Amino acid sequence: MSRVCQLTGTRANxxxxxxxxxxxxxxxxxxxxxxxxxxxxxxxRWLKLRVSTRALKTIQKKGLGVYAKSLGIDLNKI
Known part of the structure; x- marks a missing residue:
């Protein structure tokens, strides 16, 4: 599995x-x-995701559904 955030797409620099x-x-x-x-x-339902810690902080603040919607990600496909 590649080291990429499933929500934000954050990868190595x-x-x-x-x-x-x-x-x-x-x-x-x-x-x-x-x-x-x-x-x-x-x-x-539960989702098993590989996310960056920055995304985790935002999920805690906004919620998973709202954050994914703002990024244009359909959680049904994950």
Whole structure:
């Protein structure tokens, strides 16, 4: 399974690791993804999603159904 948030599409970012002598090497900054079982009230069922922690905070604030609708995601297909 790829490391991509199922709601927001957040994925790894290319970056540079810089040493003390300022030698740069490429590195990947992975998204902070968590596997969570979330209750979807409108669908009256549990959904097992791989979401970023930023998305989890927004889900806690707005609710899963409202947040998915604002992103244009149909939770019935997940």
């Amino acid at each position: 290319n970056g540079m690791a810089v040493s003390h002598s300022h030698i740069r090497t490429k590195k990947l900054q992975q998204a902070n993804l968590q596997q969570r079982r979330l209750w979807w009230a409108e669908g009256n």
